[in-house]
Amino acid sequence: MKFNVNTPEETMNYGEQLADYLSPKDVILLDGDLGAGKTTFTKGIAKGLGIKRNIKSPTFTIIREYQNGRLPLYHMDAYRLDDGSGDELGLEEYFNGDGVNVVEWSNFIEESLPKDYLKIIFKRDDSKGNNYRTIEFDPKGTHFNKIIEESYGKN
Template structure:
């Protein structure tokens, strides 16, 4: 599924719609160039989950936890792990726990990620405000989310 957004506000609105369908132990993988809007998208997920706290990029901390919403949000950024050796990071505790995991740059550690997930590629278009969101669902519960978005 492809969605074109005209600005950051619309990108966050798509994320909020997705957040309405999220359940514990679900994972969203975000890919896209630096500055494409991965953290902005995650802010929309957080807003949709009712998280009021300011969301910051976890680039230097690997994982930021936000627990005050409808579901806990685990925001991960694996960019700094691109050239690291396979390490035991304990990410499974997040992926299969009580919250939702949003992972930026998950392609750097594909083998450690859940097989079932929602992959969202965020591309910057010719207009620097516009984004193309390409959603790929792996697993039935994620396919259901994409179907619901198509119906809205």
């Protein structure tokens, strides 16, 4: 499933729409170049979970935890994990824990991905405008296929 968006707000809305259907242990992978909209989408998820704190890019901290919403949100940036495993972070524990896991740059932790996940690919195409983006949903496993159908089936 793939959508075109023309503003940051639209990208956020897609994230917000997803949030209602998320449950503990869900793993959401956000891939795409710098500035493609990964963190903007995460802000939408956070809003949908009722998290009031401002979501900041976890680039330097690697993981940011938000505990005051319907579910905890674990927002990770794998860009600096160059051994491909994510062991140093205790990723396994997060993925089997009590919250929703959102991972930017998941290509850096390919070896540690769970069996099922929701991958979302963000792309820009400046020939169609500075704010033009595509958001493509690539769910793995029945759980995430169902979630995508429920969240966006009517879009």
